[in-house]
Amino acid sequence: MYVELKQVAKLTLAGLSSVEISAKIIDENLFQYATNKSLDKLLSATLKRVAVLDEILLNLLVQGSLHTSKLVALIAIMKTNRLFLEFIEEVYLEKVRLGEQELEPKDFCIFFNNKAEQSLKVAGWQESTLKKLSQVYSIILFEAGLINSTRKKRLKRRSG
Template sequence: MQQEYSATLTGAAFMLYELKQVLKIKWAGFNDEEIREKVLNDNLFQYQIKSSLQRGLPSILRRVNVLDDTLGSTLLEQSLESAKIINLYAIMKTDRLFFEFMNEVIREKLESNNSFLEKKDINLYFASKAEQDQGVAGWTEQTVTKLKNVIKRILLESGILKDKKTGELSRILMDDHLKQYLIQIGDIAYVRAMGEV
């Protein structure tokens, strides 16, 4: 069944540090409820505002839960580059709006060697989603603006967006073992969405 579009990304941007912390706790044998308690009680992410913590945590848990042992250990033990790519993959796996943005906007740009993301690209993407989906059409302007900013931040932190001002894009350098593994587990669509073939 296809995921619904959601605006949860507004509360959970790239969050690589947080993902690593939660993954470590999960591997120590804690379930989602225990993880939630531990993160909130120990302020594991060192957030000043607890509501930010509560908003982001469900997304982090969803991301952790789509990673198998191989991807989890690669994220924790391999290079920062690989960790960023796996986090990007987990965001796409758990957020339909973001996956489709990567697939329909970023992939097309990288495949056609157009290495600039313009404001109008993001605006057109949201306009077309609002035409296709009543849920998206019902979002407030504030929510849409926030989502646009979060998407740009994720692209920047993952290394796909080189420069926020100019909108210059750059190809990520995906480790070959990681690429082959994602293809092997049937997730070539996500590899392609990141501009890799």
């Protein structure tokens, strides 16, 4: 949803309200979807993410380098998705602190098992849901440049 998020951010910076943005995206098919089937859900998520960013972050999302822009998108996801934020704090950043090189399938399993112990909602999720979330989290980390691929999830190090 990076491209869509960036489009909504541009429209927000141009001064359009969320209602005006929604209408423009739907009327002009700015997301270029074949059908409007999942458009409402996607639009709602992107508007929610843009709403948590201040003007500085919105400008970095729209005009920053690709790496910076994708990190701002990551921040927006973290600010709107508590479970993903907890994954970053409890798994990814812990791996970085410990100097570990890779995210492994067991890391996702341990994380979701811990969350299932803390939440009846998570405990009720099917294995397929947890697998899909693990895949989505991997894609988000890859797109943000924090891991090298979605298969062998080696943590990328930034120098400087």
